[in-house]
Amino acid sequence: MLYQLFETQRALLSPFAEFASASAKLYSHPLLPFAHTLLSPRVSAGLDLMHRLAKDYEKPGFDIHGVEVDGVDVAVQELVPVEKPFCRLLRFKRYTDDLAVLAKMKTQPTVLVVAPLSGHHSTLLRETVRQLLKDHKVFITDWTDARMVPTEVGPFHLDDYIAYVQEFIRHVGAADCHVISVCQPTVPVLAAISLMASRGETTPRSMTMMGGPIDARKSPTAVNNLATNKSHSWFENNVIFRVPPNYPGAGREVYPGFLQHTGFVAMNPDHHLKAHYDYFLDLVRGDGDSAETHRRFYDEYNAVLDMPAEYYLDTIKTVFQDFALVNGTWVVDGEPVRPQDIRGTALLTVEGELDDISGAGQTRAAHELCAGIPSEHQYHYDAIGAGHYGIFSGRRWRENVYPQLRDFIAKYDRPAAVASKSVARKTRKKSA
Numbered sequence: 001m002l003y004q005l006f007e008t009q010r011a012l013l014s015p016f017a018e019f020a021s022a023s024a025k026l027y028s029h030p031l032l033p034f035a036h037t038l039l040s041p042r043v044s045a046g047l048d049l050m051h052r053l054a055k056d057y058e059k060p061g062f063d064i065h066g067v068e069v070d071g072v073d074v075a076v077q078e079l080v081p082v083e084k085p086f087c088r089l090l091r092f093k094r095y096t097d098d099l100a101v102l103a104k105m106k107t108q109p110t111v112l113v114v115a116p117l118s119g120h121h122s123t124l125l126r127e128t129v130r131q132l133l134k135d136h137k138v139f140i141t142d143w144t145d146a147r148m149v150p151t152e153v154g155p156f157h158l159d160d161y162i163a164y165v166q167e168f169i170r171h172v173g174a175a176d177c178h179v180i181s182v183c184q185p186t187v188p189v190l191a192a193i194s195l196m197a198s199r200g201e202t203t204p205r206s207m208t209m210m211g212g213p214i215d216a217r218k219s220p221t222a223v224n225n226l227a228t229n230k231s232h233s234w235f236e237n238n239v240i241f242r243v244p245p246n247y248p249g250a251g252r253e254v255y256p257g258f259l260q261h262t263g264f265v266a267m268n269p270d271h272h273l274k275a276h277y278d279y280f281l282d283l284v285r286g287d288g289d290s291a292e293t294h295r296r297f298y299d300e301y302n303a304v305l306d307m308p309a310e311y312y313l314d315t316i317k318t319v320f321q322d323f324a325l326v327n328g329t330w331v332v333d334g335e336p337v338r339p340q341d342i343r344g345t346a347l348l349t350v351e352g353e354l355d356d357i358s359g360a361g362q363t364r365a366a367h368e369l370c371a372g373i374p375s376e377h378q379y380h381y382d383a384i385g386a387g388h389y390g391i392f393s394g395r396r397w398r399e400n401v402y403p404q405l406r407d408f409i410a411k412y413d414r415p416a417a418v419a420s421k422s423v424a425r426k427t428r429k430k431s432a
Contacts, residue, residue: 003241006258010056017054024048045283049276052295057302059121059145064092067133072101076133082171085153086160086308088142089168090122092133105137109413112172112204113140114165116184117311119260119304121145125182126300127393131402132180136409139172141165141185145305146254147247158188158314159332165192174202178409182392183358186212187319190339190366195332197341197372206346206412208405211358211391213319214366215326219359222267227320235316240309255312257304264301267356326365339369346377346412350401352386379408 024047026032027040034040064076075095082089096102111132115122122142132138141164146156165188169177174196181189186209197203216224241256243249265272275294282290324330330337347370349363367378381404386396 001241003256004244006256007244007246013054014056017051017056020047020051020054024051041284041286045280048283049280052279052298053276057299057304059303059305060123060299062090062092062123062126062129064126064130064133067094067130069094069096069101069105069134072096072098074101074105081139082168084164084167085149086144086146086156087164088144089171090140090142092129092138092140094133094137108136109178109409110137110172110176111139111178111180111409112168113138114168114179114181114185114189115141115143116182117143117161117307118184119257119264119307120300121303121305123303124300125392127397128180128182131398135406136178139168141168143305145257146252146308147243147249147306149249149252149308151249151252155310156308157310158318161185161311162188162192162195162332165189166196169193169196169204174204177204178206178208178413179204180208180210180405181212182210183212183388184315186210186214186363186366187315187325190214190369191325191330191332191337193345194337194339194342195335197343197345198335198338203342203345205344206348206409208348208350208408209363209366210350210401211352211355211363211388213358213362214364214369215323215362216320217323217326218361218365221356221359223357224320224359227316232313232317232321235313240313243306249306253309254306255309257306260307261302261304326369339366340371342370343372345373346379346408347373348379348381348405348408350381350383350391350405352383352388352391354385354387355391357388377412 024044027035027044027047029035035044062078064078066073066075068074073096077093077095079091079093080088081091094105096105113125113128113132115125122140125140129138129140149156165185169179169192179189179193189207190209193203193207213224216227220228239255239259240253243252243254245251275298279291279294282294318324318330322329325337325339328336328338347366349366351358351360351363353360364380367380370378381401383391383396383401386401390396391401
C-alpha cells in the first residue's frame with residue numbers, strides 16, 4: 001500500500017513540478033518587465049527549488065563520449081556485450097586515429113568494475129569510469145531497476161548476484177582481468193572469486209575492494225547498527241513492498257528506491273538542508289556554475305532504483321547479521337565460500353578515513369580472510385580526509401586514490417607474476 005501511495009503522490013505532484021519549472025523561467029526571462037523587479041530573483045529561485053524537490057528523477061546516463069589518453073582526445077562508445085534480466089555488462093570502447101595511442105591502448109590492462117546494487121544506479125561511478133578510461137579498458141556492471149523486471153523472470157538472490165559476477169569475469173577473461181568492487185559488492189565479489197579458486201578456475205590477476213562491509217562487526221556505523229538491531233522479520237514486514245501495476249515488474253516484491261533515498265537523506269539531514277539552501281542563494285546571486293554543480297550531484301543522488309526483495313534480505317542476513325563470510329559459514333549452492341583458497345590474485349583494499357557507511361577496518365578485513373595470497377601481494381590504502389564517496393569520486397579519488405590503484409593494477413598486469421611466486425612460496429612451505 002505504501003508504494004501505491006507514493007506513486008499517487010508522485011503523479012499528483014508531477015504537474016505542479018512542471019508548473020514551478022515554467023514559472024521559474026518566466027520570472028527570470030530577461031525580456032519580461034517583471035523579471036527585473038527586486039523580488040523576481042528570489043521568486044524564480046524558490047520556484048526552481050520547488051521544481052527540483054517535487055520532480056521525478058530518472059536514471060541518468062554515463063554520458064562519457066571521450067577521454068584524453070596521452071594528450072590525445074579519444075572517442076568512447078558504450079557497448080552492451082552481455083545482457084541479463086537483472087544486469088547489463090557495459091563496455092566503454094575507445095577509438096582513435098592516432099596509431100601510437102591506439103597501439104598503447106591495446107596493451108593497457110582490462111578492468112571489470114562491479115558497481116553497487118544498493119539504491120543508486122551504476123552511473124554513480126561515472127567519475128570512476130572516466131578516470132579509469134585514461135589507462136585501462138573498462139567494463140562495468142549496470143544493475144537493472146527491479147520494478148522494470150517482469151515477475152515471470154523469477155527471483156534474484158544474493159547467490160544469483162555471485163553467479164552474474166562470475167559470468168562477467170569469464171566473459172571479460174579472468175586471466176587478463178582486474179576486478180574492482182566498490183562498497184556493497186566487495187562481499188559477493190570476494191565470494192565469487194573464492195568459489196572460482198576453490199574449483200580450480202583461473203582467477204583475476206588482481207582484485208581491489210573499496211569501502212565495503214567485508215567484516216561489518218568492525219567500527220559499526222549507523223547502517224550496520226540498523227541491520228543488527230532489527231530482526232530479519234522486521235525488514236520483511238516493514239521495508240518490502242510490491243511494485244504497483246504501472247510498471248513492467250508489477251507484483252514483484254522489492255525494497256523500493258524511495259525508501260532507500262529517505263534513509264540516505266536521514267543519515268545527514270542537516271547537510272542536505274544546507275545544500276538546498278545554498279543552491280537557493282546561488283540562484284538568487286546568479287552563480288550559475290555553483291548551481292549547476294548542485295544540479296549534477298542531486299540529479300545523480302536523487303535517482304534511485306528498487307532492489308529485489310530476496311537479494312536485499314539475503315544481504316541483510318548473510319552480511320550484517322550472520323557475518324557468514326568472516327565466520328566461515330557461508331555456503332553458495334552447496335559450496336563453501338573459502339577466501340583462503342585464492343592464491344594467484346593480488347589484493348588491494350581501500351578505505352576512507354571519514355567513511356560513515358563502511359567503518360574503519362571493515363574492508364581491510366579481507367586480508368585476514370585471504371590467507372592464501374602471499375603477504376607481499378597484499379596492499380592496503382587509507383584515503384586521508386575522504387568520506388565514503390570520496391574514495392571513488394571527486395578530488396581525493398583523482399589525486400590520491402586513483403594513482404595508487406593505477407600503479408597496483410600496472411604492477412600485476414603480468415600473467416604469471418603472482419601465480420609463480422605463490423607456487424614458489426607453497427613449495428618452500430612443503431619442503432620446510
